[in-house]
Structure formats: C-alpha cells, structure tokens
Amino acid sequence: MVLPFFGKKPPPAGSSTPRSSARSPSGSSAAAARPGLPQPDRNETSSLDFTIAGGDIKRVLAQCADRVHVEEGVDEMSPPAxxxxxxxxxxxxxxARSVLEHALQTTGSSDARLGVWVMLLDLLRLTGQREQFDALSLAFATEFERSPPAWQDLSSQSARPMASKTPLVNLSGALSGQAAAQFAQLIQVGMRSGALRIDLTRLRSIDQAGAELLLRAVRGLRKARIRLSLVGAPHLVNLVSGQVVRGRADNKTQWLLLLEALQYTDQQERFEELAVDYAMTFEESPPSWEPPMVTESQTEAVEAVGMNDIFVLEGEVVGPNAEALRKLAAFANDRNKIEVDCGRLRRMDFVSAGNLFNIVSQLHSKGRLVVLKSVNSMVAALMQxxxxxxVARIELRG
Known part of the structure; x- marks a missing residue:
C-alpha cells in the first residue's frame, strides 16, 4: 500500500499553501509543546545542506511541480508521527516509542490514530519486542476491528544472507598501467566469489600497459576456472582493432587481447582469420579457440531475466557518505523505472534521507519513476x- 494513514493531504509541490506542521530536522511542533520529551540530536542535522543542482529541497520541488504526481492516500503527517x-x-x-504511546493517549482522530498504531507496531517489530507486540496487537484489533500486521522479527534482518550475486566491476575512461592496484583487487574479488562480471562499455581508450593488465587478468581468471563474463566485449574489440595492423609486428599485447575478446563474442570465424594474421605477422602459433564459460550473448540473456532490475537497500543507511546510495545512483543511471527493494532496510538517518532525496529528485526531473518497495512505516514516515x-512512489511493507 502507499502511505495511507496520515491526516490531511499535502498541497501540490510548488504550492504556496503552508503545511500544517513545521518541517525541521531538529524536531516538530509536538516536541516544542512538551519540553520534557527527549529531543533528537540537533548537532547531527543542524549543519546539513541538502542541495541539488544549486538549490534546496523546496526549490527542487518547485522545479518539478508540473511533473509531480502525489499518490492518492499519501497524506500529511500528524506531529507525533x-x-x-x-x-x-x-x-x-x-x-520514539514513548512519543507514539503518548500520542495514542491524546489523539482522537481515527485516521491519525491508525497511522500512529501502524508505526508503533512496526517499531516493535524492528526492535524485536515480540511480547509487547502481541499485547498491543490485541488492542489494535479491538479498536479497529481488523487484523493487525503479522509478527516478523525485523531486528536482525540486516544479518540475513542475501541471494548469491555475481560481483560486477566497471572499467571506464582511459585504461593504463596506473590501474595495477585496481586489477589486483579485481582478481581477488573473482577468486573469492568464483564468478566475476567486468563491464567494459565505458572504456574510452586502452594503451599498451592497460592492455597487458586486462589480458593477464582475463587469462588468469579463466585459468583458475572462474566464471568470467565480459559485458561489452564487442566494444573492447572495436577499441583494440585499430591498434593491430597485419604484417606489422608491434602491439603484440593488443593482438592477444583482441583474440581473447573475440572469444567472448561468439565470433569464431573472425577469430580464426585474425589468428592466421597473427601467425603470419609474428611467425609463431596463435592462441587456440577456447570459448569461455559465459559469452557475451549468454551474459545478455542472464541480465534480462536476472534480479539486476531491482536495487536492494538493507540494514542501516547512515552518514553523509553512505556507499549504498552511490551504488543506487549508478544503478539508476540508464533506467527509466527504478525499483528499490527496502524490505531489509531497518533505518535511515537524516543525512542519508537528504542524499536519497537529491538522487530521486534528479531522476524525477528527467521523467524517471522511482518506486521504493516494502518500506517499513518508521522509514516511510521519515521519507515523507x-x-x-x-518525487517517488513509496509502498509500505505488510
């Protein structure tokens, strides 16, 4: 469902109509009315600068106003929520639990109470408090005459093993000998996981030393029986082809790299022709045709049906340099619809939520749809x- 439980609907983005409660990272109107309540850490958020393309959140929303679609049921939050x-x-x-429990004692609106109840029950699941959850579930069912959310212990979900995925390494720009340290890490990743995908589509050029690094890595991983796939192998073939000339005995490494890359493109006939040219040019036997375990066409098929179309956020995403959000930005780069599985996301702090807003706003301004799926109600409330x-569609978990 899509955030169905908070008071009044907000005005459209860019509207001059004021919201009913102050939006401040350091607290809310309810906190000001009750001085005895513990306050959030002001130091953590007071210096934040959530900017995008030279503007702040309100400016971005104003720029996106003509394209914003607010889902029906996405309503204004109550101050306690x-x-x-x-x-x-x-x-x-x-x-947070104290605030929600106090709100149930003082809130009369049925819609607002439902939102508070859902957040409180989710908070108990996120903190693993089964006994308290069961006791309050009965009170929830009695008040609303409907079944409460089912118990799930979400307190340790970040520790649950994820489905095995093949690591992906992106090579971009000009590949030279300066990448030696990165290639050492690349080989270690492949050896540990038993499989590796190398994306070559963003390479602009490759010199002699860079060709030597890539050739040694590919040959070494293949010899170690690592399941290696070269995404964009035809692009590598095009880059290197201009560096080899029949009858000119130079750039030998590029010749060998080209022969290696051709085996990842299923172009055996072209490989055999180049092998003959190699033998005549260098007066030695060329490498034999030994197709890898995963070719370019097989890589494309795997990607089309794999889980790579859904990005996963999990655990606790906190701090200004959350690696997960940088990966999300890269994942979304060439997609029109970006689905993000938040089913294992326990918590997000203000810094990360601001950075996520920046990423999603940029995508939204380009007409792309971001769907945040299975978000727990505590994180969903922060997102609101x-x-x-x-600027995105938020779907709550059950």
Missing part, C-alpha cells in the same frame, strides 16, 4: 518528512 520518525532516524528508539513521497 513526524516527531517519532525523526527520533527513530537519530537512533532514539525508546524515545523529507518530501520523498512527492
């Missing part, structure tokens, strides 16, 4: 505080 979301984002779980629901 907003406050609890901020506290949870700062890691203050007990304080950050106005992410105005």
């Amino acid at each position: 907003e406050e609890a979301a901020i506290l949870y984002a700062n890691g203050a779980w007990n304080e 505080v950050m106005s992410l629901h105005e």
